[in-house]
Each structure stands twice: as C-alpha cells, then as structure tokens.
Amino acid sequence: MKRVVIVGAGVVGLFCAVRLARAGARVTLVEAEIQDLSVYAPGASAAAAGMLAPLDHAPSPHSKLAFQSLDLWRSLQAGAEWADGVRFDGGILVAANEADAQAVQAHARALGRAVSPLSPSQFRRRTGFDAKLDHALLVEDEGVADPLRVMSGLYMQARALGVALAYRHDASEIAPNQVATFEGGIYEADLVVLAPGAWATDALKAAAPALCHVSPAKGHLAPVRLPPEFGANLRAPGFYLARRREDCVLGATLEPGVRGGGVKPERVAELFAAAEALLPGAVVPAGRAWTGIRPMSPDGWPMVGDGGAGVLIAAGHSRNGWLLAPLTAEIISAYVFAQPIAPEWEALSPARFGAP
Template sequence: MTSPADRPAVQAAAPRVAVLGGGIVGLASAWALARAGCRVEVFDDDPGGGASFAAAGMIAPTSEAAFGQEHLLAAGLASARLWPDFARDLEHCTGASVALQSTGTLLVASDHDDAAVVQRHTMLLDRLGLASQRLGTRAARRLEPALSPRLCAGVLLRDEHSVDPRRVVRLLLAALGSLGVQVRPTRARPLLAAARCVGVVTEPGPGRPVERVEADAVVVASGWSARDVVLPGLDLRRAVRPLKGQILRLRGEPGLLTRTVRATVHGDEVYLVPRPDGEVVVGATSEDVGVDTRVTAGGVHELLRSAVAVVPEVAELELVEATARLRPATVDNLPLVGATGTPGLLVAVGHGRDGILLTPLTAQVMTAAVLDAPAPRHAESLDPQRFAAERSPM
C-alpha cells in the first residue's frame, strides 16, 4: 500500500490537471500524472463503465499485428513491455494483485482455409522478425487438452499477456484514492477562453448545479464520446467513431484453458481468454453500427458457436454475462495521445481494439505531454495533430 512517505510531494506550483473520463486510459493517465506530482481530478459519472468494462484484457500486440499497421505494432510492443512494471507498481501502491497472466497466446484454425489465415499471419510475424512457434495439432492439444481434436494448425506466441481490465480499473481507483485524487461523479467538457483551455464545466445533474473548475491542463479521455467534444483546430468527429463489440463471460472450474486461445472458425474470428478463477471470456463481435449497445441473439449465437467449435466443453460452462460496449475506433487504427494545438488541452482517445494493451504507454506519453518533458519513443505516431482540422488524415 502507498504510505505517506511514498506519496509524491504536491507543490503549490504543481500543475492542476482535470481528466475527463475514468476508463482505463483516463485513470491510468491520472495516476501517472498524480505520481509525477500534479494535482489531479477525474470527472466521470460512470468510471470504468465504458469499453474498459467489456474488454477481454488481451495484451497481445503480435496476435493483433496486421499488414500496413507498423506504427500500431511498434507502440503495442513497447506498451506490452511496460505492462509488467505497470502491474508491479499498481500492486505496490494498492497491496493487491493485478493477476497479470503471462502464459502467451495460442492461435488455432478449424479447417484448411482457416489454417491458411493462421499461416499468413505467421509469415507476417516472420517478416517482422517476431517470434512464433508452429505446432502440430497434437502439440497444441498437449498444451491445451480442452481443444477440439478437429482443429488444424497451432501457433504459440509466448510473449503475450492478459489481465482482467475490471480488476485493473478497481485498483487504479484505489491507487488514485490513496494519492488523494478525487473522482467526481459527473461528466464535464473543456472550458475555453481566449483560445486556450482554462478548465472544465461540469454537466448539471439532479441537485447538482453546473460548476466551473479551473485547471492548467485538461485531458480529454472520454472514449468514443470524445467525438462530440468540439475542439478548435482538431476534428475529433472525423477521427473517432464507435465500434460495437459484444462479448461473453462464462464460468466453470479453473484450469479449462491455461492461456488465451484465438481461433479462425470457418472465416470467423473468436478468442477465449481464461482467468485464474475459472472465468472464460469469449469475444468479440466488431460491428460498425453507430451508437448501439444492444446485446443481440445473433451476436451471442455467433460467439458461442465458434467458441464451442474450438473448445467443446464451453457448452457446459455457465453463461454469466453478455455485454456490449463501444470501442473508440479511429480511421487509422492509432489512438490520439498528446497536445491538441489549443494550449492547455490534451487528448488520450481512440484506442480502438487495443486500449488495454496501450494503457501504460499512453500514461507515459500523456505525462510527458502535460509536463512538457521529452516525449517517449512512439509518441510521434500517436500525435493528435494528424487530425488537425485543416489537414487530411494519414
């Protein structure tokens, strides 16, 4: 647990920072800023209730690698390397375990066409110099005996992790509490005056009047809804869009699987992420349907059908939860993290499918941007200015 001696000394001149959004990105940025000595307040009427609530928690830059996405891959690899220290610091600060799982990812395929997809991915990893280990079906089943004997192809990616994002959010809230950072249960928007950001204006609520809160820096970390924040010079509506994901939580005895399994099943992608307590997360749909968080029969059916084809025993697990949330996607699949061009106003939005993976790197980049310190590597590719209103996207 954080003792008073561990707490950063907050100087009277320390910057006051308002963070709009208490998802994993906003909370981790707030925590990093508070540890760097800033006076931080977070604003969110439902902290942890957005995309971070749904996320499976794969920290999986190599399984997510795709042609033409080299910047995202480089940022993802860098952030994955930061995760063990990030988890350790959070454990030190809260006295609770993050339960980071570092057992890797197994890629499998259900027929020969699917095997070709897995093979193409492995060739891409080879070309990028990223380690993968090809396994026969038998070797894959020796690692994970619950896999269906009908699968073909197996590839082991050893350097990937997973984590329960809900647990991380809980611990970040506890860590912020121990540093005296308030999370105020209200939404807010940036307050601009004379072409700079001078604080935030809270949304009115029952018995809660509008309030103006001064800040030296405001960080917009409000996930997909950042697209509704009107900023001078930065076109967030063009940059960010909601991308629906449906996901299931199942429960059985611990040990059905020991690592994340990602499969291509007759052309459909599915993943199964096991937790140490017996939970198995099955995800996820990817639907470009605007602002819609309904769980549909078709979405649940599709996920369960694919998951049972990969691990037949999934049919025996208890279906505990079906959830849908909106990923904050961007047109170039990279988040926007850093200064906006309006003094005092920064953004950390647009983390798409990879917000859990990219959290530690985002918190570092954001801290450097607020304190005007040298930017960490990879910060340049996340620069929000690529969506400056008068410029075209990359």
C-alpha cells in the same frame, strides 16, 4: 506543481491519472458516471475482454508500440494494487491457413518476439480442447487483464497518490485551462486531458476537434465455461477466448457505427457458431452476454497529443485500449512535462488524420 484535469475515468483516464500523479502533478479526474464496477457500466473499459495481445496478423507502422505497452504492463505490475488482476501466460493464435501462419511468424520475427507452431498434442495440453488444429501458434508475449479487478486497483492507486476523483461530474465546458461540469464544478488546470472513450459531446469536440474522428463500434461478449487446463488466451477466425481472474469470456463482435440496442441474441449466436465450428462441443455458455462500445479511430490506433485547440486528448483506442493504456499514459506524461516525444510516439498524434 503542474495541475492537470483529466476527463473520463475509463482505463485510459485512470492510467494517465496514476502516471501523472506519480510524476508529481496535481491531478483531478472528472467522470460523468457513478463508479460502477460492473460489465454493464457504459464505458468500454469495464465491458472489455482485457486481452493484452500485441501481435496482429499483419505488420503496422505502430506494431512496436503495442509490444512497448505490454512491456510496461509487466514492469508496472510489481507491487501495484491491481497486480493479481493481470496474467502473462501467453496466447494461442489460430491462423486461417498456412500462408497466414507463415506471415504471423515472419511479423513476430521482425519484431524480435517469440512465436512457435503448436503440435496438436501441445495444443490439447495447453487448452484441454480435444481438437486437431493445423495452424495453431504459441505467442509468448501475451497476457490478459481482469478489467473490473484492475480498474478497482487503479482507482485505489490513484487515491493513494492523491488524485482528486470527481465521479458523477459531467464535463460541460472545456477550455485549455479549465473544465466546468453540469453539476457546478469548476476545475482550474495548467493542462486538460480528454479521455472520453466513445462518448465525446459537442462541447468536448469543440475543445478538441480531433475527437470528431472517433466513432463507436459495439461489441458483444459472453461468459463461458472452459476446460480447467485452458490457461492462455485463444484467438481464432471469428472469435476469441480468454480466461480472466474470475471468469472466462467468448468475444467479440465488431459492429462499426453501432452504439445502442442492447444485447442482440443473433450476434451472440454468431460467436458461439464460430467457436463451435473450430472446437465442437467445447465452449459452453455460462450466463448472460453483455455489450460495450469501443471508441474507434480511422486506423484503429489511438490519438494521443494535442486535440487541435490546446487541449490534450487520449482517445480512439479502438480494439486495444487495455493493451495500450500504459503507453498512452507514458506519452501523455511526456506532453504534460514538456519532455521529448519519441518519433514513434509522435506518429500517434491526432494531427495524422488532418482537420475533421
């Protein structure tokens, strides 16, 4: 039986743990923090909006992977402990202008995905917003995960599959076949997977130099009240809105290179101003804002594979870690069990950025 130690219990580490345990590996998941299922936890995953929105404005060589991951979410949902934390109600994308709307539709068509223009009355029915928008598009293949609900479900799923969960164990030394923690734990493995988000220390970077390519980007989110009719995500220039299982959120700022500093009222005000400009009077604050730190890669797509010294990494998920976590787990499983790596998966290899 393959023994795998995963470092980091964010959404990426948890999905990898569940996937590998399902495939028959003996998995230990090592996490530096206590299990804190609140939006104020340090990891990005609990703080995120959780939108599963694969359609971007512009095509990328990896666009198909985003949809593959959304399809995996759908197929994994049935019977999962977190099933009630995910919805696939589609999304509304408000394009900047007619040319942008045409480009988005062409991009969706090339991927074989359904996108159609929304008339003002359809827009009102789907959102409850009394606004006349010219370039609103309905994106059918879109959903949203409630991060706290899904992480708690993934944790239960991992436990049920026999994953050993070591919270409050901060990995201090990594070798291809061993992880040691500051707390005195020594975990032997056939393979080690590092999923540390934006928090890799020098020890982790020494074990997997590609982690040096990951940089932090702070994001603010604010809880809001939305009309009851609002059922899908809405993405518009300068802001987005999502209705999760328990709440609605307005997001999100993107502050490259910033890791600390807590909530900045002026950043939150920027989000409300962008929403107010498009939907006057419609988006109402409903509590304290919070922040999270995204692990950015240079091209915004994750690095999944050998981190450069015989240790696997699943890192740099940038703005789409929730969306891409199931696909990441699939790729990591292929590496662990020495199965063929599809060329489009190989394109996410950390080696694409060269030596750091």
